[in-house]
Amino acid sequence: MSDAETVVGRMISALNEHDLDRAMRFFSGDAVGVNPGGQAEGHEQIASYYAACLAAFPDGRLTIWGTVACEDLAIVEGLFTGTHGGPLLMPGGDTLEQTGLGVSVRLGAAFNVENGLIASCRYYFDQLELFTRLGAKLVPGTSEEEERETGTAIGGRRTRRTRPWRSWWRG
Numbered sequence: 001m002s003d004a005e006t007v008v009g010r011m012i013s014a015l016n017e018h019d020l021d022r023a024m025r026f027f028s029g030d031a032v033g034v035n036p037g038g039q040a041e042g043h044e045q046i047a048s049y050y051a052a053c054l055a056a057f058p059d060g061r062l063t064i065w066g067t068v069a070c071e072d073l074a075i076v077e078g079l080f081t082g083t084h085g086g087p088l089l090m091p092g093g094d095t096l097e098q099t100g101l102g103v104s105v106r107l108g109a110a111f112n113v114e115n116g117l118i119a120s121c122r123y124y125f126d127q128l129e130l131f132t133r134l135g136a137k138l139v140p141g142t143s144e145e146e147e148r149e150t151g152t153a154i155g156g157r158r159t160r161r162t163r164p165w166r167s168w169w170r171g
Helices: 005-016 020-024 042-056 127-133 144-150 165-169
Strands: 027-035 038-041 061-070 073-082 102-114 116-126
Touching: 005 020, 005 073, 005 102, 005 116, 020 042, 027 042, 038 144, 073 116, 102 127, 116 127
Parallel strands: 027 116
Antiparallel strands: 027 038, 061 073, 073 102, 102 116
16 A cells, blocks of 8 residues: 555545544645535645535545555545535535535545645535435525426426527526
8 A cells, every 4th residue: 555545545534533633644734626616725624524524424435435645646446425414615705505405426636645644635526416406496596486487497308488588608
């Protein structure tokens, strides 16, 4: 097992135990984390990201399906599962309050390890899959009535549009 694989495995174990302090000990002070929602730089921002994830999914757990490591790089594939039990920040800054719904979202992550600490991590997962499973509306400020009038998707179906497509494209 490579050093990178060992460090990443221990960090994920700490997160699965919801021990944020221990998980953060595996990151360098100037580490960078990137995910579909944005970028976190340094311990404070990375810890804030993980704390928000654990608050949104208090029973959240990452099950690792496989890890491939080469020198200072570890690539992880797995499944995140949890119950939505707290506020979740959404694209555009809205917050989705707890739904009580369970999620299972596939993900991949790449970790660079330098001098025994994680220098960078990049998470890849489908935000649409996550938010759809939680029943979130991704068009801010729309009601079902507005969705019917404008032709946006309702329950996986398309409704008739009342305006030409070009007006949609131009905003």
